[in-house]
Amino acid sequence: MPQPTEITVHQFSRMLEVAFDDGARFQIPFELMRVYSPSAEVMGHGPGQETLQTGKRDVQMLGLEPVGHYAVRPAFSDGHDSGLFTWDYLYRLGRDQAQLWADYEARLAAAGVTRDTPMPAPAAGCTSH
Template identity: 55%
Template sequence: MTQITVRPTDIKLHQKSRILEVAFDDGSHFKLPCEYLRVYSPSAEVRGHAPGQEVLQIGKENVNITHIEPVGTYAICLFFDDGHSTGIYSWDWLHQLGMNQDKLWNQYLERLAKAGHQRKPAKVAE
């Protein structure tokens, strides 16, 4: 079992801006877009069951989180409005997503481009 190295001190969902804001006990603070969280879901549906089986998520520009449920004392499950709800986001995974946000986002954009997909601008929430 993986040792938890950080714990959140605050989690806020901003549905209008499609941002999950997370503060951790190490002093770090991240604003994670719902699209980013969806395309980097830790679920087998997205990550596959082994390296090299990852499934590129396309068309998630306007995805939003509908609700959040705790999973024990180590994670949360995010429920997305596209029906995806199988990813369990451990505190360490959320922290890693925050710490590596620029790098991972650019990798995602590169993978989309390589697949011939162009992101559509996200719709502005009213």
């Protein structure tokens, strides 16, 4: 799998630019990274347990921490910081972003919400999904 040669956080355009040693270069929107975060909070613990993320259009990246030689952990302005983005996963987000956006828009439409709908507050006393 290609390895990153350059990673640049573009705060103004809210994009993570990643260049790989195979010549590929991607600009990945922070919003796409946030709604497809590979964390249990977003992806759940198995198929069908995903939590649809909304209201993330203006999310900022507050930090980007390296994790070993295989991943980065972004800290987002909504407090989310538990997703480990491996090089393979970042490559897939960049390469497949058109399809991922289409899938996301379809899931939003199916749920009757938009990208800008605020995330619902957790139910009082609710500790499970």
